[in-house]
Amino acid sequence: MEKINSFKIILLTVFGVAGSGLSKLLGGFDMTLQILIVLMIADYITGLIVAGVFKKSGKTETGALESRAGWKGLCRKGMVLLIVLVATQLDKVTGIDFIRNTVILGYVANEAISITENAGLMGVPLPGVLTNAINVLKQKAESEE
Known part of the structure; x- marks a missing residue:
């Protein structure tokens, strides 16, 4: 039993140190990064539900x-x-605090759109204003490619 507890402590310490180091590299675990990570997890889970339960994923042939x-x-x-x-x-190199937050907010918008699309594939009714906004953003992204 003592070996299990010491292994557990070592494992938790390794994960804690790794998480802390990664957080530092990502500019700190502030609200913008927390929102991005929460939305990334939500998008992944809703994608799993769309594919696993509803079988409507656009990522696979079936x-x-x-x-x-x-x-x-x-x-x-x-x-x-x-x-x-x-x-x-x-x-850090430029001495400003703008690029990271702008990048994160861009990805936050992208994740929010993806979650909304997944909800639509599940049959969750979406407000017209939201679907119109998504269509505009999609068309804009396609025209830029």
Whole structure:
């Protein structure tokens, strides 16, 4: 029993140190980063529900849950955090506190749109104003590509 408790303490310490270091690299665990992470988790969960329960995912041919599509989604979310890390470092180099927050807010908007799209695929009624705003943002993003 004592070995289990000491292993638990070591494991929690390692995770605590790693989380603290990552938080520092990402510019601190402030409200903007917390919101981004919460929305990323919510988007991933709603994506799993759309694919697993409703079988309406646009990420797979059948629309059903697929581990490869889930892994790609996690990799994308990891890349978002890497971009936030780069933006944080750019803030440090330039001596301003603008780039990181702008990048995070951009991704917050993107995650919110994705959650809303997932809700629509589940059949949750969406206000017309919201669907119009999403369509405008999609068209704008496609025209910029």
